[in-house]
Each structure stands twice: as structure tokens, then as C-alpha cells.
Amino acid sequence: MSDKTLTIEILRYNPETDDKPTFGTFTIPYVEAWSMLDALEHIKDELDSSLAYRWSCRMAVCGSCGMVINGTPKLGCETFLRDYYPNPIRVEPLANFPIEKDLVIDSEDFIKKLESVKPYIINAMEKPVEEGVNKQTPQQLGLYKQFSMCINCMLCYSACPQMGLNPLFTGPAVIALGHRYNLDSRDDGYEQRTEVIQGKNGVWSCTFVGYCSEVCPKNVDPAAAINQNKLQGSQDWALSFLMPRKGDK
């Protein structure tokens, strides 16, 4: 390790002892190869074992280590100290979520929203085995592939100003995932997802800021998913006047 050091400020909060979150300052050795996650591990191992944060894969796949680094929602595992050195780095938990402890946020509300949009293929198993496998062309795959890359890291929820203003908003990732299954040629669940996606707290709550797509570490474009659903919703809306019962009776 070199003699160079780096200052890291971390928003600390222990619900059992603290009234409100405050910043704690740590001075750590500067190692060029370290990610923010490595730095947090060093702090937990060597300086303060009470520090709480989530992590798992260390390779931008699991989506556990989302945090706000110098004001920008990022994954700790793919954010490197060398991009900030010698300036101090400020680390906060994801915005727009309740803090459970330090950098750990309470994601229960997100999980509930995720479940509500039914992010799985509906009716795919209805087809009898004798009819063979479900075939999908590369073109059909291409329709939804980018939206399937979401790792539920919730960076887009931290970035979205609407989440802070209207906590009932379904949010970018959940809409993008609902859209992913709606676009899947094997799926038959469009109607079941409509209420969540097209409702007042669905796509229509979005104020088209677009920061969600900018912060996404997997290059998913949730803003595009929302706009495509607004277009679809507008068409459904117009058609609902022409065919009030969808031509059923």
C-alpha cells in the first residue's frame, strides 16, 4: 500500500441510537485498483466494523451495492477511487428510500411494486407439449432484450425526481420490466399489467426527466419503456371510444 490517503464521508444512521443521519469521515489508504466497494470493505474490516452496506457479486450483476456517490446514483463495485482521487468522496444511501442502517435502504416498497407488475411470462406453459417448443426469432428477442438486462439495483429510483414527489409512482425499473414481458412474443399478460402500467401512478406519473436511463448501469432505457407505454396507452385510450367493449359484444 502506498502512503497516499483518501477521505471518504459516509452518511451514517443507526435507527436504534440516532435521531437523524450524520456524516462520518474516514481516511483510507489510496489504492489505484480499489473500487468504492473495496474501500467500504477496508473501512468495515479495519476502521469501523459497525458500518452497514449491501454487496454480493462485485461485478455489476447482482444489483446489491447501489449507493449515491458524490451526488450520483452508482454501483459501488464499478466506481473506482482513481476517478475521484485526490478529492474526498461523499457516499450516501440511495435517495427516495427509507434508510434501514447506514448505506442499507429498505426496498420493501420496490419489491411490492415489482410483484404488482407480474414480471414473469404469463401463460407460456398453457401450450400442450405435443405442440412443440415456443419458438422466438432474433427479431422478437431484440424487441425486449435491452429491458431484460435490468438487475433491480434501484439506481433509477434514486435518480427519478418523481419518486421523491410521489412515492406511489410505479417507477422506471418496474415499468421497464413489465414492458419487457409485454413485448415478449411468448407472453399473454398485457391485460393483467395494464392497470399498473397505465394507471395514474404508472407511466402517466412520469414527468419525462430521463435521468433514470442515464444512471442505469446496464444500459437499459426505462425512459423509452415509459414513453412506448404512453404511446400504447394513448392508442388504447383513443380506441376505447371507438370500441368501448373492445369489440367483444
Next chain:
Amino acid sequence: MSNKRHIEPLLWSLFGAGGTTIAFFFPAIIFVVGLGVPLEIIPAEALSYERMSAFFLESWIGKLALMVALVPSYWACIHRIYHGAHDLGFHPGGGVKMACYGGTLILSLATIALLLV
């Protein structure tokens, strides 16, 4: 399905249409009025009242072009301002919403009426 009949899809469609017309027409207008004529790339007589009014107020193609360029962009602007205000922390109630979009409706109808009459 429960929220199917709320008005937001209509307002958003008008916003989308306006965004498209703004993207198409306004760069050209900014170029002609803001750069072309002041820098004398385009002769100033090109924008003379007689010439402009002969096209935009006398010919049907001109009237239609003006209507398409103006009316949707009103809706795009008010929709952006209304939702932008919300993002900036102003949360106007239903009355302000009525005034914003109602005013835009009146402006749109006035534009169409003035061009057609």
C-alpha cells in the same frame, strides 16, 4: 383498466405531437429569423409583411402549415411547463390545471378561428 378514461393520454398525445412539430419547424424558423436574415444570407425582403401574409394568411397551404406549426406546440409548451413546475416543487391544484389547459384550448381555437375566418 380502471384509469382508462383519465385525460392524461390525450394531453400527452398533444404534447408528443407538439414536440414533433417543434423539432421540425423551430430549428428552421430560428435559422431563418435568427441567423439567415441578420447575417444577410437570406435577403430581408424574404420576410416582408406582404410576402409572409400572402403565403400564411392568403393561401390554404400556408394557413395549414401555420396551424400545424403553432397549435400542437402550444400544448407541448403548457404540458412541459405544468409538469416541470411539479418537478420544481410547485404542485398546482386542479384549478391551475384547468386554467393552463383551458387557456391553451382557447388559444388553439382562437388560432384556428383566426386562420379560417
